[in-house]
């Protein structure tokens with residue numbers, strides 16, 4: 001795991017956007033896995049500021065969607081991805097995929113979504129946030145570490161955390177469709193972003209705890225190319241904080257005897 005600790009949202013946006021733009025320019029990133037929520041917003045905005053025509057050719061796959069919210073509901077992830085990703089990065093809407101949480105057969109929809117991802121050649125870089133309970137996508141604690149896209153029930157704590165986006169807490173859907181942990185591990189590269197002290201315990205468990213379904217993000221310890229992008233507050237419980245800072249310094253300065 002590469003753990004990068006930065007000063008704040010501005011630096012996180014610039015670092016994440018730089019990583020993605022390099023990959024796009026090198027032809028390594030053609031398909032982006034996109035997350036909703038607050039964490040990736042600084043990266044989407046920095047990408048919009050530094051927009052290059054090659055971005056418009058990206059395919060994008062969302063991590064998840066609520067069950068029962070129509071695509072045109074402002075809080076559906078169809079709408080959030082359209083506002084924050086498709087429009088800002090000027091992607092072709094035909095190349096942006098979000099699972100349909102209103103499908104008549106939700107299991108069949110999840111299978112269709114996996115097949116569409118496979119047909120596109122898989123995700124080259126998957127952006128992730130992390131829940132305070134350690135979820136990635138909506139893989140709540142106890143999710144199978146090899147799970148695929150499927151319907152899931154949201155934990156009460158996740159619904160409370162996401163209530164800030166809705167007019168009333170009761171309006172937060174109870175169920176979702178989410179890429180599984182196995183699906184996320186299939187991405188060639190993953191970039192997880194966490195900001196704020198509220199994420200510090202989940203980040204500690206994900207990076208330095210045991211690999212366990214009780215902290216779903218800990219499965220990223222098994223990924224060969226996982227970068228964890230943190231602000232100081234989110235990094236405050238890491239035992240090896242100084243080591244991660246030293247390692248990044250070495251990347252910049254090079255190895256020295």
Ligand code: F6R
Nearest residue numbers: 035036037038039129130131137
């Ligand atoms: C979003 C998603 C979630 C969020 C997580 C953190 O598509 O799948 O895992 O990334 O809940 O949310 P924020 O960034 O709002 O704190």
